[in-house]
Amino acid sequence: MIRADKKLFTPGPLNTKASVKEAALRDIGSRDYEFIEIVANVRQELLKIAGTSNDNGYEAVIMQGSGTYAVEGTLTTAIPEGGKVLNIINGAYGRRISTILDIHNIEHLDIIFAENELPNINIIEDAIKYNENIKYLSVIYCETTTGIINPIEEIMKIAKNYGIITIVDAMSIFGAIEINVNDMQIDYLISSSNKCIEGIPGFAFVIFNREVLVNTNRKKRTLSLDIFDQWKGLERDGQFRFTPPIQAILAFNQALVEMEAEGGVIARKAKYKRNAAIILKGMEALGFEKYLDNDKESYIINTFRYPKTIPFDFTTFYRRLNEKNLVIYPGKLTNEDCFRIGNIGELNEKDMETLLDAIESVVNEFKAI
Amino acid sequence: MIRADKKLFTPGPLNTKASVKEAALRDIGSRDYEFIEIVANVRQELLKIAGTSNDNGYEAVIMQGSGTYAVEGTLTTAIPEGGKVLNIINGAYGRRISTILDIHNIEHLDIIFAENELPNINIIEDAIKYNENIKYLSVIYCETTTGIINPIEEIMKIAKNYGIITIVDAMSIFGAIEINVNDMQIDYLISSSNKCIEGIPGFAFVIFNREVLVNTNRKKRTLSLDIFDQWKGLERDGQFRFTPPIQAILAFNQALVEMEAEGGVIARKAKYKRNAAIILKGMEALGFEKYLDNDKESYIINTFRYPKTIPFDFTTFYRRLNEKNLVIYPGKLTNEDCFRIGNIGELNEKDMETLLDAIESVVNEFKAI
Numbered sequence: 262m263i264r265a266d267k268k269l270f271t272p273g274p275l276n277t278k279a280s281v282k283e284a285a286l287r288d289i290g291s292r293d294y295e296f297i298e299i300v301a302n303v304r305q306e307l308l309k310i311a312g313t314s315n316d317n318g319y320e321a322v323i324m325q326g327s328g329t330y331a332v333e334g335t336l337t338t339a340i341p342e343g344g345k346v347l348n349i350i351n352g353a354y355g356r357r358i359s360t361i362l363d364i365h366n367i368e369h370l371d372i373i374f375a376e377n378e379l380p381n382i383n384i385i386e387d388a389i390k391y392n393e394n395i396k397y398l399s400v401i402y403c404e405t406t407t408g409i410i411n412p413i414e415e416i417m418k419i420a421k422n423y424g425i426i427t428i429v430d431a432m433s434i435f436g437a438i439e440i441n442v443n444d445m446q447i448d449y450l451i452s453s454s455n456k457c458i459e460g461i462p463g464f465a466f467v468i469f470n471r472e473v474l475v476n477t478n479r480k481k482r483t484l485s486l487d488i489f490d491q492w493k494g495l496e497r498d499g500q501f502r503f504t505p506p507i508q509a510i511l512a513f514n515q516a517l518v519e520m521e522a523e524g525g526v527i528a529r530k531a532k533y534k535r536n537a538a539i540i541l542k543g544m545e546a547l548g549f550e551k552y553l554d555n556d557k558e559s560y561i562i563n564t565f566r567y568p569k570t571i572p573f574d575f576t577t578f579y580r581r582l583n584e585k586n587l588v589i590y591p592g593k594l595t596n597e598d599c600f601r602i603g604n605i606g607e608l609n610e611k612d613m614e615t616l617l618d619a620i621e622s623v624v625n626e627f628k629a630i
Numbered sequence: 631m632i633r634a635d636k637k638l639f640t641p642g643p644l645n646t647k648a649s650v651k652e653a654a655l656r657d658i659g660s661r662d663y664e665f666i667e668i669v670a671n672v673r674q675e676l677l678k679i680a681g682t683s684n685d686n687g688y689e690a691v692i693m694q695g696s697g698t699y700a701v702e703g704t705l706t707t708a709i710p711e712g713g714k715v716l717n718i719i720n721g722a723y724g725r726r727i728s729t730i731l732d733i734h735n736i737e738h739l740d741i742i743f744a745e746n747e748l749p750n751i752n753i754i755e756d757a758i759k760y761n762e763n764i765k766y767l768s769v770i771y772c773e774t775t776t777g778i779i780n781p782i783e784e785i786m787k788i789a790k791n792y793g794i795i796t797i798v799d800a801m802s803i804f805g806a807i808e809i810n811v812n813d814m815q816i817d818y819l820i821s822s823s824n825k826c827i828e829g830i831p832g833f834a835f836v837i838f839n840r841e842v843l844v845n846t847n848r849k850k851r852t853l854s855l856d857i858f859d860q861w862k863g864l865e866r867d868g869q870f871r872f873t874p875p876i877q878a879i880l881a882f883n884q885a886l887v888e889m890e891a892e893g894g895v896i897a898r899k900a901k902y903k904r905n906a907a908i909i910l911k912g913m914e915a916l917g918f919e920k921y922l923d924n925d926k927e928s929y930i931i932n933t934f935r936y937p938k939t940i941p942f943d944f945t946t947f948y949r950r951l952n953e954k955n956l957v958i959y960p961g962k963l964t965n966e967d968c969f970r971i972g973n974i975g976e977l978n979e980k981d982m983e984t985l986l987d988a989i990e991s992v993v994n995e996f997k998a999i
Contacts, residue, residue, distance in 0.1 A: 289638075292640075484729060500928070505831065
């Protein structure tokens with residue numbers, strides 16, 4: 262029995278298809294033949310979604326834990342002793358990279374842009390130009406803090422002009438945007454199981470340029486999070502070094518089948534854009550102000566300011582929607598009160614309308630106070 | 631539909647109850663009220679199984695990833711800069727602790743015993759006595775390498791006599807042995823979701839002495855694996871710092887209910903002992919030699935030598951059993967060919983008999999060669 266559950270308008274964990282959850286309803290050995298085949302399939306499919314393959318010089322590695330584990334694993338494996346990173350920040354996840362680099366004593370220059378601004382390409386180029394010891398660049402593809410989608414192609418182009426190795430945290434957008442890591446010259450790309458592929462949480466993954474990683478003068482900084490060792494383990498016998506989240510991988514394997522059947526990345530992006538358009542139009546009609554300017558695209562998640570013209574209380578707002586089985590997401594901005602509505606996961610146009618109707622009714626309750 | 635699946639005679643991931651897997655068939659927000667309550671409940675129940683409570687000075691923290699993540703998290707959080715560890719080794723998991731300590735440049739003295747021997751208490755005491763700078767001790771409760779159960783009570787007693795802080799990796803036995811961390815004076819105890827509580831894989835957990843951790847002059851060695859930060863995050867608002875494996879936690883919560891209904895730790899231990907007794911008797915009758923001497927208890931998993939009197943090939947042996955949907959486990963000894971049969975998980979006496987019948991038939995095939 263699958264319980265009728267809440268609709269999650271969040272950046273993930275998300276609503277997933279019943280078939281995806283049902284695929285996890287099995288006990289299978291972590292070293293068993295069938296599981297090894299499934300893991301190999303998942304790794305190949307991830308490369309395809311990244312527009313590449315082993316033959317094109319890329320590898321995919323699965324890492325137990327949350328997305329942040331894979332971000333920390335990538336940074337600590339990819340950057341050698343003495344390596345210096347240009348870290349581009351316009352939200353909380355860029356700041357998190359900075360925190361990780363600090364903990365591991367990795368030198369970094371942070372370029373911090375406002376949370377409602379796209380990173381400025383000229384400033385990035387100047388920073389690279391005038392800091393010759395910078396050999397690595399890290400950036401967030403879609404900053405979940407606001408939903409802003411950063412200009413990754415342009416940033417990668419500049420990085421490559423200067424021979425910089427690139428690390429892209431594509432956590433909340435991988436699978437819902439056309440990516441070709443070869444063409445875009447992305448060396449490391451990170452995402453997780455419970456985002457746009459619409460699996461359940463339990464692992465993250467890294468797609469990386471084999472030659473770049475192999476040629477890195479690696480410093481072993483952790484056992485668990487080392488993506489080189491994790492990759493070597495998977496290559497050796499198809500097995501994980503340490504117990505994998507089997508059921509999350511079974512579910513993800515099914516999510517990949519469902520995604521392909523639905524039309525892949527293009528269809529998924531179109532679905533989220535439809536959902537986003539309904540929310541943006543509806544919220545505007547209800548008097549909510551979008552945080553990002555209209556020239557900033559954001560179809561994964563949208564940020565709205567607390568309304569000032571009605572007696573608004575977020576905790577009440579959240580709880581009243583939750584009572585209707587509709588789960589929205591709090592804000593994460595540094596200096597402004599806001600909340601967020603996600604468009605991703607197994608949500609359709611009707612779900613978005615249902616949420617808007619519920620928001621209208623709660624707004625009317627506030628107005629009646 | 632739950633697929634009739636293989637029987638897993640492994641140290642985990644294991645066979646789990648249908649009700650446990652079904653509990654995972656839900657989408658629920660990671661920051662949602664209901665999930666926060668479930669997480670709080672799981673943490674309390676873990677303390678109970680460890681024979682303690684918050685009032686007794688202990689805390690339980692859940693950590694995303696495999697058991698090794700929590701071992702690395704505990705070692706790197708519990709041991710300050712300059713701290714020296716006495717690491718007791720009689721198998722692969724003790725050696726893994728040594729590897730982790732090396733990677734993090736934590737000084738350690740390894741005392742290595744044979745894989746078929748219990749750690750010698752006098753040698754441990756002497757090592758502590760003559761190395762005054764040793765302030766930490768790490769040891770494996772049940773070495774899955776052989777199945778040997780180490781004399782933790784005696785080791786803890788000595789450690790405490792010398793004021794040593796203790797870290798016990800109880801991965802494969804927690805839930806199937808009576809533990810009282812207060813009486814035994816264990817400061818840190820580690821296990822994972824897919825062992826004797828019989829949940830699905832996806833996370834590990836650490837039960838720790840609050841005062842000991844709070845008073846540690848901590849060095850921040852990682853972001854993701856820091857158990858102090860993880861604990862503080864859970865204490866702040868009941869939420870995880872980073873996306874938790876929601877479905878694995880839902881399944882585990884149900885596994886705890888099922889375990890309690892079955893009679894808790896005592897009943898679970900009795901079940902595994904029954905399973906082990908059948909296997910040991912049956913394997914002996916089939917001419918297999920147990921690796922451990924009879925005075926070493928091992929009811930979690932048992933190790934058997936490759937037979938020498940028949941033309942035995944392990945790959946064929948494994949594959950033929952696998953074709954009958956029976957999954958055994960390869961060996962991990964340093965210097966002897968062996969395989970292992972696990973007794974834990976949702977396996978009953980009939981399952982053990984089924985395995986023995988299948989082994990007999992494969993042995994007869996070998997004899998007929």
